[in-house]
Amino acid sequence: MQRIPPTPDSAFPADFRIGGFQPFSLCDWPGRIAATLFTQGCALRCGYCHNPHLIARDGSVLDNVQVLRALHARRGLIDGVVFSGGEPCLQPGLAAAMETVGTFGFEVGLHSAGTHPRALRAVLPRVSWLGLDIKAPTGHLRAITGANCDRRVAESLAIAVASGVDLEVRTTWSPALFSAEELCDLVRALKAQGVTKFVLQRLREYSPRRDGKPHWLNAVSPPAALLEQMRGLFSDFELR
Numbered sequence: 001m002q003r004i005p006p007t008p009d010s011a012f013p014a015d016f017r018i019g020g021f022q023p024f025s026l027c028d029w030p031g032r033i034a035a036t037l038f039t040q041g042c043a044l045r046c047g048y049c050h051n052p053h054l055i056a057r058d059g060s061v062l063d064n065v066q067v068l069r070a071l072h073a074r075r076g077l078i079d080g081v082v083f084s085g086g087e088p089c090l091q092p093g094l095a096a097a098m099e100t101v102g103t104f105g106f107e108v109g110l111h112s113a114g115t116h117p118r119a120l121r122a123v124l125p126r127v128s129w130l131g132l133d134i135k136a137p138t139g140h141l142r143a144i145t146g147a148n149c150d151r152r153v154a155e156s157l158a159i160a161v162a163s164g165v166d167l168e169v170r171t172t173w174s175p176a177l178f179s180a181e182e183l184c185d186l187v188r189a190l191k192a193q194g195v196t197k198f199v200l201q202r203l204r205e206y207s208p209r210r211d212g213k214p215h216w217l218n219a220v221s222p223p224a225a226l227l228e229q230m231r232g233l234f235s236d237f238e239l240r
């Protein structure tokens with residue numbers, strides 16, 4: 001039976017809150033041309049957050065209909081849609097929103113910090129690629145994110161690995177966050193839990209100049225021996 005093409009009047013759930021929209025991205029889903037939806041709201045308060053305007057759940061949102069129409073117009077031009085944030089798994093309408101973009105023929109990617117394992121488990125069958133942030137070794141998450149989320153993040157990682165989804169685990173690191181030795185323990189634990197793709201994101205910190213404007217400092221790399229170890233541990237390793 002011939003599939004009836006969806007119209008741009010398909011709807012996102014009314015409670016699906018989009019705080020930002022990037023219609024064309026080459027960096028949010030490795031190897032794919034994607035559009036990125038940034039959902040509004042996050043339970044964490046990472047000190048280095050580059051999207052602080054997306055943290056408040058009641059922050060200003062875009063018109064869902066306009067975003068959906070823009071996505072519809074990109075059929076054939078992009079491979080997929082990445083749900084990013086904020087924390088997409090906070091959105092009650094996430095599964096329905098994923099289903100809607102799926103009807104447009106798009107693959108679905110997801111960025112998550114793993115704070116809502118039950119919601120993650122529920123949407124994973126619709127997800128082709130997951131970028132999961134493991135922000136710190138156990139015991140350090142509260143200092144970095146402001147939340148006691150060690151258990152929930154560990155559960156999300158176990159769910160993601162067991163699901164067989166194409167999984168990229170990312171950790172943002174600088175010696176100011178936790179030590180190179182602790183980073184070493186973390187990557188070994190990730191390997192032991194079945195992670196095969198790992199990205200180390202070097203934190204670019206900034207400090208105010210004397211003139212008051214932010215001044216980006218060079219990112220610090222971990223010791224060469226540790227980098228070498230990481231290359232050996234994972235079949236796919238990237239330093240960003």
Ligand code: SF4
Binds near residue numbers: 044086
């Ligand atoms: S999880 Fe992401 S969006 Fe939420 S506070 Fe941390 S960096 Fe910002």
